[in-house]
Amino acid sequence: MMRSFANIEIQRLARCRLLEELVRRRLPSGDGWSHRGTQFGAEPTALALLALHSGAIVTQEGASPLIARQGADGLWSAVGDEMGANIWASALAVNTLSSLGAERATYADSIEALIRSCPREAAWLVSLKFRFLDRRVRFDPTKYGWPWVPETVSWVAPTAMALIALERAKKRGLVRGSELQRRLRLGTEMLLDRACPGGGWNAGNAVVYGVPLRPHVDTTALALLALRPLYDLPIVRNSLRWLLRNVECPSAFSLAWMILAADVYKDVGINVSPAINSARDRLASLLEDPRSIGDTSTIGLAALALGSEPKNNPFEVEG
Amino acid sequence: MSRRVFEAAAVAGTGALAVRQMLSTGYLQDRRKANSRVAIIHQASYGDRLDKTLVDGLRLFNLDLRGKAVLLKPNLVESIPGSEVNTNPRLVGAAATAFLTLGAKTVLVGEGPGHQRDTMLVLAETGLETELRERLIRFVDLNRDEVVKVPLKTRFTGLEFLWLPRTVLASEFVVSMPKVKTHHWAGVTLSMKNLFGVVPGVAYGWPKNPLHWRGIDRSILDINAAVPAHFVIADGIIGMEGNGPLHGSPRNLGRIVMADDPVAADFSCTLLMGLNPRRVNYLTQAAEFLGNGAPERIVHLGESLPRTVAPFAVLPEFAHLRL
Numbered sequence: 001m002m003r004s005f006a007n008i009e010i011q012r013l014a015r016c017r018l019l020e021e022l023v024r025r026r027l028p029s030g031d032g033w034s035h036r037g038t039q040f041g042a043e044p045t046a047l048a049l050l051a052l053h054s055g056a057i058v059t060q061e062g063a064s065p066l067i068a069r070q071g072a073d074g075l076w077s078a079v080g081d082e083m084g085a086n087i088w089a090s091a092l093a094v095n096t097l098s099s100l101g102a103e104r105a106t107y108a109d110s111i112e113a114l115i116r117s118c119p120r121e122a123a124w125l126v127s128l129k130f131r132f133l134d135r136r137v138r139f140d141p142t143k144y145g146w147p148w149v150p151e152t153v154s155w156v157a158p159t160a161m162a163l164i165a166l167e168r169a170k171k172r173g174l175v176r177g178s179e180l181q182r183r184l185r186l187g188t189e190m191l192l193d194r195a196c197p198g199g200g201w202n203a204g205n206a207v208v209y210g211v212p213l214r215p216h217v218d219t220t221a222l223a224l225l226a227l228r229p230l231y232d233l234p235i236v237r238n239s240l241r242w243l244l245r246n247v248e249c250p251s252a253f254s255l256a257w258m259i260l261a262a263d264v265y266k267d268v269g270i271n272v273s274p275a276i277n278s279a280r281d282r283l284a285s286l287l288e289d290p291r292s293i294g295d296t297s298t299i300g301l302a303a304l305a306l307g308s309e310p311k312n313n314p315f316e317v318e319g
Numbered sequence: 320m321s322r323r324v325f326e327a328a329a330v331a332g333t334g335a336l337a338v339r340q341m342l343s344t345g346y347l348q349d350r351r352k353a354n355s356r357v358a359i360i361h362q363a364s365y366g367d368r369l370d371k372t373l374v375d376g377l378r379l380f381n382l383d384l385r386g387k388a389v390l391l392k393p394n395l396v397e398s399i400p401g402s403e404v405n406t407n408p409r410l411v412g413a414a415a416t417a418f419l420t421l422g423a424k425t426v427l428v429g430e431g432p433g434h435q436r437d438t439m440l441v442l443a444e445t446g447l448e449t450e451l452r453e454r455l456i457r458f459v460d461l462n463r464d465e466v467v468k469v470p471l472k473t474r475f476t477g478l479e480f481l482w483l484p485r486t487v488l489a490s491e492f493v494v495s496m497p498k499v500k501t502h503h504w505a506g507v508t509l510s511m512k513n514l515f516g517v518v519p520g521v522a523y524g525w526p527k528n529p530l531h532w533r534g535i536d537r538s539i540l541d542i543n544a545a546v547p548a549h550f551v552i553a554d555g556i557i558g559m560e561g562n563g564p565l566h567g568s569p570r571n572l573g574r575i576v577m578a579d580d581p582v583a584a585d586f587s588c589t590l591l592m593g594l595n596p597r598r599v600n601y602l603t604q605a606a607e608f609l610g611n612g613a614p615e616r617i618v619h620l621g622e623s624l625p626r627t628v629a630p631f632a633v634l635p636e637f638a639h640l641r642l
Contacts, residue, residue: 035521037465037485043521078521079466083482088524120532136503148524152532155524157436203434203525209503209634211566214399218437251440295463298439 007281011306014284018303019055021290022048025299032065033296035079040069042076042089046096047300050314053100054307063102066093074109075117087117087146088158095165099314104174111175114162115183119147119154126153138207143189154190155204160222163187167226167317191223192235199238215239217246217254221261225315228264240265244275247282252293255283256301264316280306334536334600338607347473347608350547355580355611356380357587358621362556363573365409373410373417373552376577379620382550385422390429390490391415392461392548394497394513396564397435398444403569406498406554408447410575414496414552415456429486431461431516433526438462459486462520473544475604476533481545482522488546495548495581499558499588501567505535506599506637507592508564509585510551510578514542536601543581543609551584552577555591560631570631574622582610583617593630594640 025033025048032045045066052058069076075085076093091114097107120126121141130141145159166184169175196206200215201223207213220243227236244262249255262276283302293299304314341347360376362369391414393406415426428451435441438460442448451458464484471480487493495510502508515538518527530538553576561567574591578584582605589596596602596612606612630641 034465035463036460039465041463041521079482082468083466083522086522086524147528149522149529152524152528155526155528157525203436205434209562209566211562213565214397216397216435216437217440249440250443251437253437254440294439294460297463 004277007277007284011280011284014287015055015303015306018287018290018299018306019052019057021299022052022296022303023057025296030065032069033300035295035297039079040065040081041079041296042066042069042086042093043078044296044300045069046089046092047297047304049096050099051300051303051307054304054312054314058100063097063100063106066096067102067106070107070110074107074113084149085117086149087114088148088161090114091146091158091161091165095161095168095314098165098169098172098174108174111166111169114146114166115175115180117146117150119144120151121153136209137205139204140193143186143193145187145190156191156194156201156219157203157222159187159190160219160226163191163226164315164317171317188227188230191227192230192233195223195235195239199235199242201239215242217243217249218257221254221257224261225264226317228316228318231265231268240268240272241270244270244272247275247279249279249282250286252283252286252302253295253298255279255286256298256305259283259305260301260313260315263313264318332603334604335607338604342608349608351608351611351616352580354616354618355578355583356618356620357576357578357580357583359587359591359619359624360575360577360621361573362575365407365556369409369413370416372575373413374420376575376621377417377421380550380577380579382421382579384418384492386424387491388489389418389423389426389492389494390487391418391426391494391496392487392513392516393428393430393447394508394516395430395432395438395441395445395447397432397441399565402565403498403557403559404565405441405445405447406496407556408445408450410552410554410556411447411496412450412454412456414494415451416454418494423492427457427459427486427490429459429461429464429484429517431484431518431520433515433520436462436520436525459484461487461517462525464519466519466522469545471541471545473541475537475540476530478533478541481542482519483546484517484519487517492550493546493548494550494552496552496554499553499555499572499576499592501560501563501592501631501633501637503562503564503634505539505601506633506640507585507589507594509588510548510553510581511539511543511585511601511605514546514548515539517546518542536604539601540604540609543605547609548581550577550579551581553584553588555588558592558631560592560633562634568632577621580610582606582612586612587617587624590624590642591628593628593642594633595642598640
């Protein structure tokens with residue numbers, strides 16, 4: 001019990017150091033955060049805002065740097081504002097604005113743009129190509145989600161984040177409609193279709209040339225966050241088991257995503273909480289010196305993962 | 320001639336003819352040197368002599384490295400226990416030390432894996448993190464570096480520009496350090512294909528799917544024309560054959576290949592693999608303007624190419640690559 005209190009204190013101190021580092025890394029003039037260096041990045045900005053918001057360091061007004069970088073089409077570039085739309089960054093930004101309680105008007109167009117964004121395999125000719133001509137990667141092109149960037153095909157990470165953002169917006173009554181429902185259904189089916197045979201997800205290629213590929217911790221965590229309502233499905237349960245076997249992961253980025261995902265499955269009764277505690281201990285031990293961490297996104301994620309507030313997980317789609 | 324060989328020869332030949340046409344109209348600049356230098360160096364293992372082998376090998380080229388910022392770009396994909404997927408960390412560490420020994424001002428190691436978003440996890444699991452920490456060498460995640468919009472000098476993909484990492488553009492001496500492997504989509508993955516890893520995931524995603532849609536061969540040509548590697552150190556000590564780049568079988572070659580021209584390096588590595596570089600589409604086209612593929616323009620500083628080689632196993636669709 002004493003050890004547990006000591007570990008909680010170590011985690012609390014680690015989180016404080018991470019939040020301090022986020023404040024230190026804020027770009028001049030309050031212009032958001034960068035992955036590294038001085039260029040605005042939508043992902044590090046969104047994750048830093050979520051982390052600082054969870055620590056009551058920024059309020060909804062703090063979202064202004066993110067709002068300021070929104071493109072005319074409602075979507076965000078991953079870096080700067082010249083790069084063109086990035087679906088992952090946009091879904092993360094929408095979810096951040098919604099979680100921070102920003103005015104709905106600031107991201108209503110973004111939600112609609114996300115719903116309209118289709119991957120290449122949504123076109124029937126491309127779908128036919130993958131169904132009958134190009135079968136090197138096993139997947140069902142009729143089940144599609146979201147691409148990283150326009151004019152490419154669906155991948156697991158952007159699909160999971162788009163599902164999380166849209167599901168959470170729907171639950172808050174910010175969006176509804178048949179097209180939303182259709183995209184949520186298709187995206188969910190796409191994630192289930194792309195799962196690795198033994199559970200878990202990688203970028204989105206589960207079987208190539210008949211060979212099953214290995215899952216990755218971070219994408220498995222993201223998919224599990226999006227699929228929380230489907231815990232009864234064997235593939236989701238197997239994937240959670242696979243994820244929890246990786247609590248000794250040596251990387252803060254993957255560990256943080258794992259903790260955030262496992263956190264929404266605490267009530268399923270397969271020793272999730274002890275695994276989260278072990279993963280948090282390990283994460284805190286990896287973060288003694290936040291200045292040595294190159295990517296600001298990792299710092300934001302880790303601060304969120306070490307946060308102790310219940311029911312405050314910005315990626316939870318149920319509850 | 321089988322149908323497959325005929326098709327491959329036709330594609331490579333058509334591509335090469337198109338490149339010649341572009342050269343003749345001044346659209347493309349011929350960047351080939353009069354002669355390129357390649358050193359095939361015997362090295363049986365990743366053991367203790369590796370540091371000395373690297374220094375001795377680099378000395379063959381008499382490179383002027385004084386005061387230069389060197390970037391080593393290994394091939395890191397992901398860690399699969401028991402599989403020779405990645406450039407061996409010992410070789411990367413030994414190369415870093417060798418460049419510093421020979422006068423480089425700084426040596427950085429940078430990579431942007433194509434599928435695994437957690438670069439630091441790959442670094443830790445492959446053992447490269449420990450190797451670099453012990454040698455006090457810094458690593459940069461090229462997937463999340465600052466980016467610069469670089470107009471392209473070639474338009475094989477039809478793209479007008481690429482977003483590229485500032486660290487790569489600021490380096491004065493870029494060294495491509497591939498693993499000698501077969502590749503299920505490109506045929507072989509060597510120093511030129513390795514430069515896919517400088518294209519940042521933050522801009523193009525994981526994988527770098529916009530480039531796949533533009534064509535892997537065409538993307539390799541545009542990337543290498545935009546960010547040419549100054550030098551190559553290819554890990555052929557243990558390569559990979561069969562279903563590469565991830566699920567092939569280890570293949571002992573016992574060789575390190577160094578070169579001052581990526582095209583010449585890749586031609587030599589392909590021949591060492593018992594495969595025909597003239598049937599690798601992007602290599603044929605690259606040899607028309609980016610570097611040297613013709614044997615008479617390649618000077619061998621180390622061992623000669625072996626007369627006979629047991630060819631690397633390839634997937635059936637690449638059977639035409641065999642010599």
